[in-house]
Amino acid sequence: MYAFISLISGILFGLGLLLSGMANPAVVQGFLDIFGAWNPALMWVMVGALLVSFIAVTLVKKRGKTLLNEPHHLPTNTPINRRLVIGGLTFGAGWGLVGICPAPALVLVGQGIPEGLIFGAAMIAGMLLTRLLPANKC
Numbered sequence: 001m002y003a004f005i006s007l008i009s010g011i012l013f014g015l016g017l018l019l020s021g022m023a024n025p026a027v028v029q030g031f032l033d034i035f036g037a038w039n040p041a042l043m044w045v046m047v048g049a050l051l052v053s054f055i056a057v058t059l060v061k062k063r064g065k066t067l068l069n070e071p072h073h074l075p076t077n078t079p080i081n082r083r084l085v086i087g088g089l090t091f092g093a094g095w096g097l098v099g100i101c102p103a104p105a106l107v108l109v110g111q112g113i114p115e116g117l118i119f120g121a122a123m124i125a126g127m128l129l130t131r132l133l134p135a136n137k138c
Contacts (some may be wrong), residue, residue: 014110018107
């Protein structure tokens, strides 16, 4: 049952990325270009995602477990530190430059679009490079 729900969730998430335009780098870059030709369409996608996430997290916290009666694993490490800020800035700069973030990159790979593979390789390289940095140096 767990694998089936994961499959359905992944399919719905991927369809949502496609239908919303999140898998289209030009649409994402238009949304992020707030001082140029700004395209506000993705704002509603993000508002909807925040609303659904807020409701889901609230229900899981209230129940104490997931719909499959498994314990939930919500983040407990909440301090904002230098490493988090640098990571967020790097992620945001990359997203703004190429209009792709991790989940839409998988959609692009599934569509056979080379930019998805290039982004995925760069993302994995970046993840591996961060392991070389000492935790207290950043």
